[in-house]
Amino acid sequence: MDWIPRTELGRQVAEGSITLDEIFDKGRKIKEAGIVDKLIPGLQSEIIFIGGSPGKGGGIKRTPTRRTVRMHRSGRRYRVSAMVIVGNGDGYIGLGKAVSTENRTAIEKATEVAKLNIMPVRRSCGSWECTCGEAHTVPVEIEGKNGSVRIRLLPAPKGVGLCMNKEAKKVMRLAGIKDIWSKRFGESRSRANYAMAIFDAFKKMNRMRLDARTSAKAEVDTKESEEE
Numbered sequence: 001m002d003w004i005p006r007t008e009l010g011r012q013v014a015e016g017s018i019t020l021d022e023i024f025d026k027g028r029k030i031k032e033a034g035i036v037d038k039l040i041p042g043l044q045s046e047i048i049f050i051g052g053s054p055g056k057g058g059g060i061k062r063t064p065t066r067r068t069v070r071m072h073r074s075g076r077r078y079r080v081s082a083m084v085i086v087g088n089g090d091g092y093i094g095l096g097k098a099v100s101t102e103n104r105t106a107i108e109k110a111t112e113v114a115k116l117n118i119m120p121v122r123r124s125c126g127s128w129e130c131t132c133g134e135a136h137t138v139p140v141e142i143e144g145k146n147g148s149v150r151i152r153l154l155p156a157p158k159g160v161g162l163c164m165n166k167e168a169k170k171v172m173r174l175a176g177i178k179d180i181w182s183k184r185f186g187e188s189r190s191r192a193n194y195a196m197a198i199f200d201a202f203k204k205m206n207r208m209r210l211d212a213r214t215s216a217k218a219e220v221d222t223k224e225s226e227e228e
């Protein structure tokens with residue numbers, strides 16, 4: 001790999017003197033995508049289809065990117081926005097958004113941003129109905145929100161699968177969650193808000209103290225709603 005580190009953290013990663021867990025434990029900020037490529041081999045990406053145009057037989061045809069048009073003195077100006085998630089399918093996931101003038105560059109930029117936003121996903125055997133001991137679901141019931149969309153994720157026993165829409169399934173697959181129950185509230189036609197609400201829930205889980213499982217729900221950091 002011809003990655004040349006540009007930051008101090010990058011150099012530490014390149015020489016192998018820091019691990020991924022240490023980066024998150026110490027709250028170090030990842031500022032170059034090469035760090036993530038190096039530390040998480042086999043990272044996959046998925047595009048969240050945030051665009052839509054009226055379909056032939058009614059309804060909405062989902063498209064990978066959202067195009068907005070703006071009138072300008074010299075004619076129409078197009079802007080293309082994309083949302084990409086990256087993950088290793090085993091406990092690490094990131095989400096990125098970007099805007100550009102064309103599809104390809106919007107997706108590339110969003111992928112890069114997603115890598116910089118990589119974070120661990122808490123998983124466990126979660127449900128009291130399941131005793132398999134594998135990390136296949138979320139450890140606790142948790143709620144996330146974005147805009148008017150609110151989603152509640154609940155631990156599910158093995159075999160339940162992912163009972164949610166296609167875009168949300170992409171998120172769970174890349175996160176390495178195999179079984180989950182979910183409920184959503186509010187305006188849910190926006191796929192972008194929906195995906196971000198799931199990430200909001202993941203972030204809240206990361207801020208919880210999960211050692212005492214029964215009281216975990218009450219221990220969410222109260223400062224959580226200051227972002228966005």
Ligand SMILES: [Zn+2]
Binds near residue numbers: 125130132
């Ligand atoms: Zn289990």
